Amino acid sequence: xxxxxxxxxxxxxxxxxxxxxxxxxxxxxxxxxxxxxxxxxxxxxxxxxxxxxxxxxxxxxxxxxxxxxxxxxxxxxxxxxxxxxxxxxxxxxxxxxxxxxxxxxxxxxxxxxxxxxxxxxxxxxxxxxxxxxxxxxxxxxxxxxxxxxxxxxxxxxxxxxxxxxxxxxxxxxxxxxxxxxxxxxxxxxxxxxxxxxxxxxxxxxxxxxxxxxxxxxxxxxxxxxxxxxxxxxxxxxxxxxxxxxxxxxxxxxxxxxxxxxxxxxxxxxxxxxxxxxxxxxxxxxxxxxxx
Amino acid sequence: xxxxxxxxxxxxxxxxxxxxxxxxxxxxxxxxxxxxxxxxxxxxxxxxxxxxxxxxxxxxxxxxxxxxxxxxxxxxxxxxxxxxxxxxxxxxxxxxxxxxxxxxxxxxxxxxxxxxxxxxxxxxxxxxxxxxxxxxxxxxxxxxxxxxxxxxxxxxxxxxxxxxxxxxxxxxxxxxxxxxxxxxxxxxxxxxxxxxxxxxxxxxxxxxxxxxxxxxxxxxxxxxxxxxxxxxxxxxxxxxxxxxxxxxxxxxxxxxxxxxxxxxxxxxxxxxxxxxxxxxxxxxxxxxxxxxxxxxxxxxxxxxxxxxxxxxxxxxxxxxxxxxxxxxxxxxxxxxxxxxxxx
Numbered sequence: 001x002x003x004x005x006x007x008x009x010x011x012x013x014x015x016x017x018x019x020x021x022x023x024x025x026x027x028x029x030x031x032x033x034x035x036x037x038x039x040x041x042x043x044x045x046x047x048x049x050x051x052x053x054x055x056x057x058x059x060x061x062x063x064x065x066x067x068x069x070x071x072x073x074x075x076x077x078x079x080x081x082x083x084x085x086x087x088x089x090x091x092x093x094x095x096x097x098x099x100x101x102x103x104x105x106x107x108x109x110x111x112x113x114x115x116x117x118x119x120x121x122x123x124x125x126x127x128x129x130x131x132x133x134x135x136x137x138x139x140x141x142x143x144x145x146x147x148x149x150x151x152x153x154x155x156x157x158x159x160x161x162x163x164x165x166x167x168x169x170x171x172x173x174x175x176x177x178x179x180x181x182x183x184x185x186x187x188x189x190x191x192x193x194x195x196x197x198x199x200x201x202x203x204x205x206x207x208x209x210x211x212x213x214x215x216x217x218x219x220x221x222x223x224x225x226x227x228x229x230x231x232x233x234x235x236x237x238x239x240x241x242x243x244x245x246x247x248x249x250x251x252x253x254x255x256x257x258x259x260x261x262x263x264x265x266x267x268x269x270x271x272x273x274x275x276x277x278x279x280x281x282x283x284x285x286x287x288x289x290x291x
Numbered sequence: 292x293x294x295x296x297x298x299x300x301x302x303x304x305x306x307x308x309x310x311x312x313x314x315x316x317x318x319x320x321x322x323x324x325x326x327x328x329x330x331x332x333x334x335x336x337x338x339x340x341x342x343x344x345x346x347x348x349x350x351x352x353x354x355x356x357x358x359x360x361x362x363x364x365x366x367x368x369x370x371x372x373x374x375x376x377x378x379x380x381x382x383x384x385x386x387x388x389x390x391x392x393x394x395x396x397x398x399x400x401x402x403x404x405x406x407x408x409x410x411x412x413x414x415x416x417x418x419x420x421x422x423x424x425x426x427x428x429x430x431x432x433x434x435x436x437x438x439x440x441x442x443x444x445x446x447x448x449x450x451x452x453x454x455x456x457x458x459x460x461x462x463x464x465x466x467x468x469x470x471x472x473x474x475x476x477x478x479x480x481x482x483x484x485x486x487x488x489x490x491x492x493x494x495x496x497x498x499x500x501x502x503x504x505x506x507x508x509x510x511x512x513x514x515x516x517x518x519x520x521x522x523x524x525x526x527x528x529x530x531x532x533x534x535x536x537x538x539x540x541x542x543x544x545x546x547x548x549x550x551x552x553x554x555x556x557x558x559x560x561x562x563x564x565x566x567x568x569x570x571x572x573x574x575x576x577x578x579x580x581x582x583x584x585x586x587x588x589x590x591x592x593x594x595x596x597x598x599x600x601x602x603x604x605x606x607x608x609x610x611x612x613x614x615x616x617x618x619x620x621x622x623x624x625x626x627x628x629x630x631x632x633x634x
Contacts, residue, residue: 062485066486141492224456224493228489236492236493247483249359250356250357250457251483252483
């Protein structure tokens with residue numbers, strides 16, 4: 001066996017490791033930066049043509065060279081909102097059940113199942129949505145159908161992150177609450193929720209980021225209707241990633257630029273959501289560790 | 292196992308590893324193509340049939356849509372592109388490999404498929420089709436439809452319009468047809484994606500639209516003949532330029548091919564063709580290749596395959612519900628093969 005030699009002539013390995021690790025980290029930033037530069041550059045023609053009307057008008061007609069993305073931005077927000085309304089209570093319920101109620105014999109298989117759900121490719125969810133939700137249950141292709149599918153897709157993320165956050169609740173807090181005569185329900189309200197609130201918000205926001213960016217499943221079930229600025233959940237609509245996926249193949253120059261501009265918009269929104277989410281999660285982690 | 296036999300095995304394995312790629316590069320030439328999904332069924336059966344006589348060639352055709360095919364060829368990532376429409380003027384500058392040649396390979400009727408209670412046969416004029424698809428007419432017993440279908444029992448049923456969700460050459464051809472044949476009535480212009488009214492339904496691909504029509508009472512949609520037949524849909528007879536109502540059949544599409552004007556570079560549009568028997572919503576698809584090839588083996592393979600597509604392969608078309616090229620056009624395509632040259 002070779003002895004570990006920290007002072008000797010192998011110190012260069014240490015330096016090599018530091019630099020290669022730093023390089024890998026820098027590469028991530030570089031790739032992100034290059035993506036941002038390229039897509040922003042290629043979206044400029046449409047902004048040149050439409051200006052800020054790209055964000056504020058509702059007509060999307062490639063033959064007229066009119067590209068108003070507002071209905072798609074709304075569709076993305078609306079479906080993500082529906083998804084959160086459905087997914088958040090279910091996910092938090094599952095996370096609390098797994099951490100506070102379920103015996104290990106139930107808990108472990110549940111964790112496996114949820115991880116399995118996270119691994120199902122999105123096109124499978126999309127096809128299931130088309131065949132079961134829109135046809136069998138007659139929901140049609142609509143904001144609601146897309147919202148339900150997105151909800152199912154983000155439940156695993158929100159559940160497993162929430163579970164980990166809730167598990168960091170100090171046992172002392174929980175036992176203290178129980179010792180004071182709290183029921184289990186009151187204990188969750190008094191000890192678990194205050195302790196993990198920030199982390200739970202972060203988990204929800206990461207789910208939101210995924211829901212907004214989901215492409216194929218949304219493209220299959222959302223209905224691809226234009227100009228829909230409505231609060232009616234059963235009307236067909238469209239979302240930014242779905243439009244890109246549907247129209248890219250046959251788009252000509254300006255149309256392509258408009259689709260790339262949608263990608264830029266989505267990129268900015270998801271980055272902002274993810275940054276907020278990460279910040280909230282980290283702050284709550286620090287607080288949980290008493291730092 | 293003795294040491295020497297292990298050595299023999301090891302040598303044999305290394306030897307195989309070394310010779311295998313060499314064999315492949317000597318005998319096999321690979322042609323890659325992408326593009327039009329309309330012509331994909333033909334490419335698939337043609338490749339299968341062509342391989343029987345050319346065992347050393349490998350030909351791959353990925354779909355992806357006409358626009359993708361043209362882009363891939365312009366970027367020189369494929370050897371040929373399938374496309375339902377030619378390059379636009381604005382895109383010509385982006386073609387990296389010089390002059391391109393267009394080889395027409397098939398004609399295809401686009402049906403107006405419907406699902407109306409109690410109606411098996413429907414006559415439609417381009418103006419009426421335009422009004423239906425832009426939602427000016429919302430009921431099947433509308434006067435305009437009744438006027439073209441004397442004697443038919445048209446129900447008081449809501450019309451559900453189905454169109455493509457994805458950008459598509461079929462949409463391009465269908466809207467281009469309405470733009471020309473229903474001039475003054477059609478308002479949505481033409482393109483691979485147009486501004487469909489919000490109260491319409493969208494499906495993925497020809498199959499997706501066919502599926503909506505099949506499962507929805509009162510639905511109407513434009514679907515290529517091949518998919519319409521595969522889904523067992525009923526389709527309308529459409530009034531052609533000569534004023535006759537014609538069924539979408541492969542024969543009527545070939546007839547449309549006879550009544551068209553072909554430019555010297557073999558570009559044409561089979562839409563709204565002249566002639567009593569022509570089905571007016573007939574689209575066409577080309578294989579696009581570079582005139583100047585750099586690899587001799589590839590150029591030969593490409594010529595052989597193109598020759599098969601425009602000549603011997605044509606007899607495969609009717610089985611998959613596409614129409615063969617009229618003789619005159621096929622001959623012109625054959626002659627154009629001479630223009631493919633190795634630099």
